[in-house]
Amino acid sequence: MAGGWAAAWLAAASLVAVAAVSGAAPQREPAAGAPSAAQAGLPAQAPGQATPAGEDCDLQVSPDPETGSQNGPAVQEIKDRGRLIAGVAQNSYLWSHRDAEGELKGFDIDLVKLLAGALLGDPGAVEFRTVPIDRRQQALAEGEVDVLVQAMPITCQALQGTPEEPAVDFSSPYFETGQLVLVPEHSDITGFNDTLKGKTVCTAYGSSGYELLSGAGQEEHGAWMRGRTNALDCLMLLQLSRADAVLTDSGLAAGMAAQEDGTRLVGQQVGEVSYGIAVKDGSDDLLRVVNAALEEARGGAWQESYDRWLKDWLGAAQPPSPQYG
CATH class of the missing domain: 3.40.190.10 (Periplasmic binding protein-like II)
Incomplete structure (x- = not known):
């Protein structure tokens, strides 16, 4: 998708008040020859739920529908x-x-x-x-x-x-997901690994990707991290060649790859998180x-x-x- 449309979508995302949805943005069908799971380097099955890095509470606290009122x-x-x-x-x-x-x-x-x-x-x-x-x-x-x-x-x-x-x-x-790397089509980055050394990788502040690229993760792979408010801001930086890769949830990364010609998903999912x-x-x-x-x-x-x-x-x-x- 052309950078202009992405910019328009990003502008909509930056609104500071909740409002009824209005305006339109064009839809894009997945590009011809969309990569298969194997080509994208993805697991055939979404991973199971696990507590994200740095979390120590019980995430399984939602009420069983059979244990109480459904009409409160x-x-x-x-x-x-x-x-x-x-x-x-x-x-x-x-x-x-x-x-x-x-x-x-x-x-x-x-x-x-x-x-x-x-x-x-x-x-x-x-x-x-x-x-x-x-x-x-x-x-x-x-x-x-x-x-x-x-x-x-x-x-x-x-x-x-x-x-x-x-x-x-x-x-x-x-939905269960993990972090995945999105890169330009001709990038030599192959996933969340040593091919990130010396590269600028964008991710959202406070995300699992942010934690993976901080501290020990940054030392291990030698990537330069660039944080943004949300992952779509990172896509804009990738379009402008101000980032070499984006690290975000695999589900969101799939949407970016589908809308943005000239990008691809690489490597295996890293970590686990549930929507x-x-x-x-x-x-x-x-x-x-x-x-x-x-x-x-x-x-x-x-x-x-x-x-x-x-x-x-x-x-x-x-x-x-x-x-x-």
């Missing part, structure tokens, strides 16, 4: 309103992006529609709102959205909160509905969506098993 105040508010308000991205290709007609499409969007169907009996009963990464937890805490479906990693920091970011709760994992659907802290009734919907999706809807959006780039995978606290 959080669920009732959505039913009374008659629509689900979902916080999403609009610039994350394959996950949540706008097509040529201005419609939101992608793996995360399919999940939102699935949730609306479970809560309201109508997959179309959704109000989508774009939420910048630095306001995701605030948007939930302040009731601006009911759920966040935005390829958001389940982390101790998000579960526990910080002085700047309120705590949130997560569903059982709906979850986030809700306001204490909304156990809503989480039970979400988890029940995810369980049902494992019977076919998850696989159909994955095969449509991600299989060509990440290879074959199956939905994560339920994980409850």
Whole structure:
């Protein structure tokens, strides 16, 4: 994808207020000859969940849908309103992006529609709102959205909160991923290894990639790290030749490779992290509905969506098993 379109998408991502999604960005189909999983150097199966580096809390704390109410105040508010308000991205290709007609499409969007169907009996009963990464937890805490479906990693920091970011709760994992390297097509970098020596590698602040490139990781591979607010900012630096590689979640890296001609994914996934659907802290009734919907999706809807959006780039995978606290 031309750098101009990427710049437009990045501008949308930098908004500082939650608002109803508006405007359009063109859709790109995966380039002809999209690499297979083997060509991309990816494992045939997504890895299992593990606590990310530096985390020491229990990440498996989501409530079992069979252990309590699925019709408490959080669920009732959505039913009374008659629509689900979902916080999403609009610039994350394959996950949540706008097509040529201005419609939101992608793996995360399919999940939102699935949730609306479970809560309201109508997959179309959704109000989508774009939420910048630095306001995701605030948007939930302040009731601006009911759920966040935005390829958001389940982390101790998000579960526990910080002085700047309120705590949130997560569903059982709906996607499992690891860090992966994206490079220009003719790069001599072959993965997260010694071929990074002397290279500038961009990653998002606070991400698993940031931890991998810090301290011992930087000493081991000799890469120069350049941090940015989000991974799409790193893609811009790669386009401008101000970075030699991007290190980010494999799912997001796949979207970048699909939208940006002249790039490719290299090496094996490093580390393990799970994406979850986030809700306001204490909304156990809503989480039970979400988890029940995810369980049902494992019977076919998850696989159909994955095969449509991600299989060509990440290879074959199956939905994560339920994980409850």
